[in-house]
Amino acid sequence: MFKIIKYSFYDLMRSRWSYIYFAFYLLLGFVLLFLNNSVSKAVITLMNVIIVLTPLIGTIFGVMFYYNSREFTELLLAQPLKRSTIFVGQYFGLAISLSLSLAFGLGIPFIVYGAFESSVIWNFSLLILVGVFLSFIFVALAFNIALSNENRIKGFGIAILMWLLLAVIYDGAFLISLMVFDDYPLDKFSLITSMLNPIDLSRILILLKLDISALLGYTGAVFQQFFGTSLGIISSLIVLSLWVVFPILRIVYKSKKKDF
């Protein structure tokens, strides 16, 4: 497994997209930190970018990487390697490389700015952690879609739709349902619904950490009550981990049954 991770990682390190992705975060980090007066505001803006962008990039890279490395995969399949080793190895190679681009791209500006001496460091770390989680989740989901769809165009379309659904449409549907069922107690409902979507969950986690949950109104208070406690934080991290674990399990399961 380690060798496959290494080779996939090397392969990606040579592609210029990894550098573009890294450079983008680097630039974004510098611009936001040095043009914004307050680090907290920069963190909020970064959060908005990360929460939409990491899933999108994870999805696109995941699908593209899977389809592009098809020949490499076939070469590996004829070698004495377990199937799960090949696919999970490739998955980790990609997810780690994307996470490193994110962590270094944003980490360097923060270090240069001197954020390590302020209390913002915890907010910032949470931001990176959430970004890493989202990268791992969406690369895994993208791999699942690509494994199930032989047709590249179809696979790509479904992957983008999935991103759109989780990043945009889910929120819309959630808000509409809150309006429609206004007369009912909705705290449990909204709590569970936001736990089910990794993007929503990440957003709420960061907002609560930044202590601006007042912006969320009544539901915010409910969230604060739940997520503010260590139980809340632990359970959200568990849910995020499940979002990584289940897609990986499905990658293992699917890859065992597939013909090449």
Next chain:
Amino acid sequence: MINIKKLNKKFGKVEVLKDLDLAITKGGIFAILGPNGSGKTTLIKSILGMVIPDSGDILLNGKSVLKKWDYRNKITYLPQIANFPGNLTVIELIEMIKNLRNCATTENELIDLFGMRSFLDKKLVNLSGGTKQKVNLILTFMFDSELIILDEPTSGLDPVALIHLKKIFQTEKDKGKTILITTHIMSLVEEISDEIVFLLDGKIYFKGTVQALKTQTNQTNIEHAIAHLLTEENV
């Protein structure tokens, strides 16, 4: 050595292999022949575990290979279409496969034999079809495995490389190895193969020596003998 029992495989509604039985007990060169779509590649890929059969069993040295992976240490495979990760150079690819297998290799002799020394630092994406096929051959023959499976090994090769390839076949055979080849080039079959396995509609239609095939069909030319087999089926 290889024992295939009642192998079935469907792709959607198309039955590619139907209750296929095949036993290869000794070393030598076995040519797997058959018209396009007769299931040659599916059979090969089933042995390799790349295609998962619906039912049946494949035994290698008496042990079932289905759902296993370490048996592939004993097999090398030359795929039909030589597509490699383009970002790597030739030498990096060779090193990588060596590293994955972790056993003794003879790549240097092969690199010189096929005149590939000057290509070692070139990226695979920039190589011509024939040159890629040579890389493919180096990757296949650099290991010392008891079973060698070749899917269309001659495609794109120049005559000089072809002569070298035939010599390799001979030396590997003399070492007592089993070589499975699919090809559409009948002259090659006649020249090198010990036995023919003729596949038609997912079944073994004929298995025996070239001479036996000729006698059975009353033909002197192997191409005609094969054609005869096919028309016999149609009558």
